[in-house]
Amino acid sequence: xxxxxxxxxxxxLWRWTGAERPLFAETPTSEQESVWDYPRxxxxxxxxxxxxxxxxxxxxxxxxxxxxxxxTASPPTFYLPPSDVRMDLFRPASGSSRCxxxxxxxxxxxxxxxxxxVDQAAWSYAEPFHEFAELRDHLAFxxxxxxxxxxxxxxxxxxxxxxxxxxxxxxxxxxKGDPGSSGW
Numbered sequence: 001x002x003x004x005x006x007x008x009x010x011x012x013l014w015r016w017t018g019a020e021r022p023l024f025a026e027t028p029t030s031e032q033e034s035v036w037d038y039p040r041x042x043x044x045x046x047x048x049x050x051x052x053x054x055x056x057x058x059x060x061x062x063x064x065x066x067x068x069x070x071x072t073a074s075p076p077t078f079y080l081p082p083s084d085v086r087m088d089l090f091r092p093a094s095g096s097s098r099c100x101x102x103x104x105x106x107x108x109x110x111x112x113x114x115x116x117x118v119d120q121a122a123w124s125y126a127e128p129f130h131e132f133a134e135l136r137d138h139l140a141f142x143x144x145x146x147x148x149x150x151x152x153x154x155x156x157x158x159x160x161x162x163x164x165x166x167x168x169x170x171x172x173x174x175x176k177g178d179p180g181s182s183g184w
């Protein structure tokens with residue numbers, strides 16, 4: 001696949017690439033990771049921890065076969081296989097966005113059988129760039145819009161309306177989206 005010009009431009013914009021931590025980065029304990037050690041371009045890896053996603057008590061996803069994407073300055077984002085997501089509850093939502101590393105994302109609205117609706121609760125890449133081909137059709141969820149747990153720990157959402165990183169006790173920041181982070 002030919003890489004579009006917008007993606008080429010976006011890939012060159014970041015100062016921080018995981019090669020060194022800025023002075024303002026928090027120091028992780030031996031059980032934690034610093035998001036400032038995550039690489040740019042992002043790294044993707046399978047993650048066997050149990051991910052459960054709910055809307056008002058209804059389980060809409062449950063897996064131990066997710067992927068974790070780690071990118072400098074951002075908490076990890078988890079992508080879940082569609083086979084472990086209640087796709088019968090999802091409908092395409094309006095809008096799209098572009099990631100210079102993964103491609104063009106499609107958004108999804110979820111509506112439970114009890115009538116709870118969450119617009120743009122998730123997104124996926126139908127045709128990701130070749131580096132992230134394994135993410136094809138996997139869904140990622142906004143923890144600020146739905147309830148997400150990772151091995152039973154409640155996930156906190158990344159600040160900023162656009163961001164979707166999963167903050168848990170095993171990652172430290174500060175994180176992209178926090179106040180004062182627009183210059184990173």
